[in-house]
Amino acid sequence: MKRFHRTLFGQVVIALVLGIIVGVAWPEFATSLKPLGDGFIKLIKMIIAPLVFCVVVHGICGTSDIRKVGRVGIKALVYFEVVTTFALALGIALAYLFTPGHGMHVDPGTLDASALSAYTSRVGGATDTVGFLMRIIPTTFVDAFASGDILQVLLISILFGVAVALLGERGRPVVHLVDSLSHVFFKIIGFIVKLAPLGVLGAIAFTVGKYGVGTLGSLGLLVALFYVTCVIFVLVVLGIILRLAGFNILKLLRYLREELLVVLGTASSDAVLPQVMRKLELMGVRGSTVGLVVPTGYSFNLDGFSIYLTLAAIFIAQATDTPLEFSHLLLILGVSLLTSKGAHGVPGSAIVILAATLSVIPDIPAIGLVLVLSVDWFMGMARALTNMIGNCVGTVVIGAWEGDVDRQRAHDVLDGRVEVDLRDAEDAASAPGQA
Numbered sequence: 001m002k003r004f005h006r007t008l009f010g011q012v013v014i015a016l017v018l019g020i021i022v023g024v025a026w027p028e029f030a031t032s033l034k035p036l037g038d039g040f041i042k043l044i045k046m047i048i049a050p051l052v053f054c055v056v057v058h059g060i061c062g063t064s065d066i067r068k069v070g071r072v073g074i075k076a077l078v079y080f081e082v083v084t085t086f087a088l089a090l091g092i093a094l095a096y097l098f099t100p101g102h103g104m105h106v107d108p109g110t111l112d113a114s115a116l117s118a119y120t121s122r123v124g125g126a127t128d129t130v131g132f133l134m135r136i137i138p139t140t141f142v143d144a145f146a147s148g149d150i151l152q153v154l155l156i157s158i159l160f161g162v163a164v165a166l167l168g169e170r171g172r173p174v175v176h177l178v179d180s181l182s183h184v185f186f187k188i189i190g191f192i193v194k195l196a197p198l199g200v201l202g203a204i205a206f207t208v209g210k211y212g213v214g215t216l217g218s219l220g221l222l223v224a225l226f227y228v229t230c231v232i233f234v235l236v237v238l239g240i241i242l243r244l245a246g247f248n249i250l251k252l253l254r255y256l257r258e259e260l261l262v263v264l265g266t267a268s269s270d271a272v273l274p275q276v277m278r279k280l281e282l283m284g285v286r287g288s289t290v291g292l293v294v295p296t297g298y299s300f301n302l303d304g305f306s307i308y309l310t311l312a313a314i315f316i317a318q319a320t321d322t323p324l325e326f327s328h329l330l331l332i333l334g335v336s337l338l339t340s341k342g343a344h345g346v347p348g349s350a351i352v353i354l355a356a357t358l359s360v361i362p363d364i365p366a367i368g369l370v371l372v373l374s375v376d377w378f379m380g381m382a383r384a385l386t387n388m389i390g391n392c393v394g395t396v397v398i399g400a401w402e403g404d405v406d407r408q409r410a411h412d413v414l415d416g417r418v419e420v421d422l423r424d425a426e427d428a429a430s431a432p433g434q435a
Contacts, residue, residue, distance in 0.1 A: 092333065
């Protein structure tokens with residue numbers, strides 16, 4: 001066993017604690033460390049598009065039955081819709097049970113709308129379903145990679161992978177090239193992952209230094225309730241779903257502990273997308289399933305974001321003394337089910353999509369968004385964590401559904417009988433489950 005401080009998990013934990021200490025003791029210096037977190041996330045995002053392309057293309061080409069790709073995609077979308085609906089409903093239920101906004105009696109006319117101008121200007125694109133669907137189609141082949149839009153890259157990857165697979169032997173050189181490139185990109189990820197402690201230190205120090213522990217104030221109940229709701233969703237809802245597939249949620253969380261801490265520190269699930277895909281493959285999930293389900297889930301399976309939408313919408317209604325009928329709740333649920341799908345890739349997505357949701361429900365004053373702006377970053381940590389866990393669970397469940405999981409290896413890895421270190425992942429490239 002490696003010493004704690006020499007493991008990635010230990011280094012990230014130490015960085016998290018140091019970031020909090022620096023943020024409390026030297027807030028001005030802490031805010032200047034923001035580039036460390038931003039730089040780490042940019043390094044990861046730099047590699048996501050080509051890596052997703054390689055994983056999806058190689059996975060499709062390694063599948064003997066092309067129809068299986070479509071079957072997995074359809075099952076993934078059905079699963080995402082069902083689980084997302086559970087998340088939205090849970091947010092509504094707990095918001096009504098604990099009434100976090102009750103007693104605030106906020107007059108919407110006294111709120112400053114200037115802080116929302118940067119977000120509401122982008123609401124139109126977020127509510128336009130046709131615009132969202134058209135955005136999936138890139139302007140050019142290269143533009144998808146330049147913009148880093150995951151859905152656009154996924155569309156190109158599926159078309160490219162199917163085309164190469166149908167070429168048969170003539171496409172084999174392309175398959176070998178893509179496979180070799182994927183190993184190069186994973187090696188680069190191994191270099192970048194070593195910088196994760198610095199990224200977490202910078203991000204958490206900035207958060208504590210800028211907003212402070214006392215920033216929550218009267219909004220503390222909303223933030224606490226959101227975290228509790230996310231925990232309930234992960235341990236109960238996702239836990240039951242994963243148990244039905246034959247796996248334990250706590251063991252999966254332990255296996256992904258390094259990635260969870262990075263997401264907690266950076267408030268971004270993008271920061272661990274390549275690592276998560278690699279670890280799921282090394283765990284025994286077939287590469288084609290990982291390549292299809294994880295990137296798709298980043299746009300269609302935002303469980304934490306879904307909880308946030310309904311919980312925040314009802315909180316604003318309660319805080320502004322806006323009465324809600326049952327029909328309003330159904331409207332919030334239906335609208336959120338649609339607007340949440342366009343969240344990934346939208347700048348300031350949480351407030352933008354929440355504004356888009358409220359714009360369709362005129363009874364709730366949209367100006368109430370100002371109330372959650374100051375604590376949005378704190379809620380963003382739980383959003384990102386829940387989104388990531390939800391996609392990992394979804395990938396394992398759909399893989400089990402399709403028979404694409406090496407169950408023996410998966411249990412060996414989750415039980416700790418086989419140790420997987422992402423920084424040494426290339427040594428395990430031939431592990432079972434690789435497509």
